[in-house]
Amino acid sequence: MSSTVRDPASFRDPSGFVFHEKGRVRRAVTDQGLAHARAVRATGLIDRLIAAGRLLPEEEVREPFEGREDVRMILEHPTIPFISYPYEWPFRLLQSAALLHLDIQLEALDAAVMLTDATAYNVQFVGAQPVFIDHLSFRPYVEGELWAGHRQFCDQFLHPLLLESLAGVPFQSWYRGSVEGIPVQHLAPLLRVRHTLNWKVLVNVVLPARVQRLA
Numbered sequence: 001m002s003s004t005v006r007d008p009a010s011f012r013d014p015s016g017f018v019f020h021e022k023g024r025v026r027r028a029v030t031d032q033g034l035a036h037a038r039a040v041r042a043t044g045l046i047d048r049l050i051a052a053g054r055l056l057p058e059e060e061v062r063e064p065f066e067g068r069e070d071v072r073m074i075l076e077h078p079t080i081p082f083i084s085y086p087y088e089w090p091f092r093l094l095q096s097a098a099l100l101h102l103d104i105q106l107e108a109l110d111a112a113v114m115l116t117d118a119t120a121y122n123v124q125f126v127g128a129q130p131v132f133i134d135h136l137s138f139r140p141y142v143e144g145e146l147w148a149g150h151r152q153f154c155d156q157f158l159h160p161l162l163l164e165s166l167a168g169v170p171f172q173s174w175y176r177g178s179v180e181g182i183p184v185q186h187l188a189p190l191l192r193v194r195h196t197l198n199w200k201v202l203v204n205v206v207l208p209a210r211v212q213r214l215a
Contacts, residue, residue: 004065009121016136025080027058027135028065029073036139037073045111045138054104056080056124056133075135086120086156087175091164093130094171097123098157100130105147114141118149120156120181155181158204163187166195184209 004021015033019026029037040046049055058075065071086094097120105115115137122134147153159182160171167190174182188209196206 013136023079025077026061027075027077028068028071029075029136030068030070031072032070033136034072037136039140040113040138043111043113045108045113046135049104049107049132053129054100054132055135056131058135077133077135080124080126080131080133082125084125086123086160087172087179089125089172091161091171093125093128094120094157095161096128097125097130098153098161100132101153101157104132108138109141112141113138114145114147115149118147118153118156152181154204154208155183157181159184159187162201162205163190166191166201185212 004019009018013033014030015036016027016029019028046055046058050057056077058077061074061076063074065074086097089097100123101115101118101120105118108114116139117137119134122132122137123130124133125131160175163169163171163174163182167187169190171182184205188205191201191205195201
């Protein structure tokens with residue numbers, strides 16, 4: 001395979017990476033990600049999410065990846081017409097992306113699968129419709145484990161939404177200056193006492209901020 005260009009935003013995940021070839025968008029799955037990728041697809045979850053429009057379609061490509069013996073699977077995806085980022089979205093789009101993420105996590109758990117993270121950058125929009133784009137964020141669920149992506153979900157979804165809805169501060173400028181989201185210790189001081197009387201805010205913002213201060 002020649003004339004491939006690795007996507008500069010795809011560099012963190014050892015299980016695979018996105019690359020571009022002759023106008024096509026493809027995802028390489030490495031040795032580290034192959035077992036999880038096969039196990040998750042065997043549950044039928046990926047097919048159901050694609051059919052429901054929640055996950056970007058995929059098609060396995062039967063071609064080798066020259067120069068990378070560790071690449072064991074190649075998936076091809078349709079091109080998204082316009083790429084946007086969470087700090088560019090209005091409130092309602094970030095909210096719909098958050099709900100999509102939670103819906104996918106719940107459906108995944110029903111299939112004994114779990115999302116490995118909760119970054120808002122794994123969601124894009126086709127028109128006004130949110131769609132999940134990271135096909136390697138799924139792995140088999142281990143009985144009794146907690147969701148490792150919970151804090152990331154709060155920083156990148158919950159806290160920006162609460163910042164605007166409770167404190168009246170638009171989240172976009174803050175998010176742009178802190179691309180990993182808004183930490184709880186930055187949000188908590190902006191809330192008024194009446195906000196902290198809500199048990200959901202107490203559990204998800206006030207108490208975690210207090211624990212971080214003590215730590």
